[in-house]
Amino acid sequence: MKNIAMVLYPDFLLLDIAGPLEVFSIANRYLAPDKHYRITIIGTESGPLRASNGALMQAEFTLEQATGSYDLLLVPGGPGAYNHQHPELLTWLRGASERAGRYGSICTGTFILGHAGLLDGYRVTTHWHYTERLIKAFPKARVETDQIFLEDRRLVTSGGVTAGIDLALSMVALDHGRKVALDVAKVLLVVMSRQGGQAQFSPLVANITTHETPISRVQNYVLEHLDESFSIARMAEIAAMSPRHFARLFAREVQMTPMEFLQNARIDQARSLLESSDLPLKTIAFRSGFGSVRLMRQRFVERLGLTPLQYRLQFN
Known part of the structure; x- marks a missing residue:
């Protein structure tokens, strides 16, 4: 016993x-x-x-x-x-x-x-x-x-x-x-x-501070334009900094690199659309900035442990 x-x-x-x-x-x-x-x-x-x-x-x-x-x-x-x-x-x-x-x-x-x-x-x-x-x-x-x-x-x-x-x-x-x-x-x-693990239940991007800083300005701009292409150089330009200084300051303030933030934000956007709409996967991939369903699927499996379709079936 x-x-x-x-x-x-x-x-x-x-x-x-x-x-x-x-x-x-x-x-x-x-x-x-x-x-x-x-x-x-x-x-x-x-x-x-x-x-x-x-x-x-x-x-x-x-x-x-x-x-x-x-x-x-x-x-x-x-x-x-x-x-x-x-x-x-x-x-x-x-x-x-x-x-x-x-x-x-x-x-x-x-x-x-x-x-x-x-x-x-x-x-x-x-x-x-x-x-x-x-x-x-x-x-x-x-x-x-x-x-x-x-x-x-x-x-x-x-x-x-x-x-x-x-x-x-x-x-x-x-x-x-x-x-x-x-x-x-x-x-x-x-x-x-x-x-998958707990990540499928939690947002990957934390709430952004309401106090505007050069870093938060970049974060908000990225979130509002996820369907566009971004590089560290482009984000640094928005922050009016050199790419090297921007990347270092971003990682210190946000606890992730600028590109990790971008990928997590795209996944969160795709998750929101999968949960709240019946849009085709191709449309969701485009609106979230992945460019293709294949890339979106790859990022979902890497980060969440399940595909976009599996995620939709669980949460939609």
Whole structure:
């Protein structure tokens, strides 16, 4: 029997808990009794704990009562993970993680693991909206921004919300084989392996500052004229700088090269048109500045892990 523990704290995200736990619960239907998962809910305090959506959930044990070891110990995400400190939980996690077969987080639960000192030197991921914040908060962690979930030695982390289901399915596959995990996925009406990573859900170009600078002026001009051809020399001319100085300043301010910004902006434009219209792929490729469907397809596969047509089928 495998022991699965999930830790609750105030302001957790309910789906981060419910999704993975349903995977393990449904897996029990396909397993012999002695192979079942035993699920334990541990709370930072006694009594019901309120989720971010207002629902109340009662833990089976408090931290003080939960002194055993677990095959898998998970911390969910939620506003309480990154907006509040939980010193008693951090102390408990340091000891409990040493006794666990595997430990990890769902979504932004990585912030709690980080504050407990459990991310340093590990490859980790979290919800795409919070990856930059995670990178700044825990520079010793190796944050990967496009993974649905990651396993590095005994540490497992997942992207946002429903990615916890993907992580749990992978754990079932490791424990009991792909057939059992596939049966569970079919019951939940989800796929075993998603096409692409988190990048397909997140904008590739961040919001541009409202304070005008030579760099932001170039960014806005590019976004308004994506169907035109651009080079570093042309963008530098718009900024009234030398190409070398412009490229260096752009990379420092935007955290990507001018050509990376251009390609990401074109992909974002194409994604928007794929989501909101039935325009032919050729028209979308032209309006986004790719020039051809072939080049657009190539850039989509390189950056998002799926073709424009696959993207349209998923999001249109």
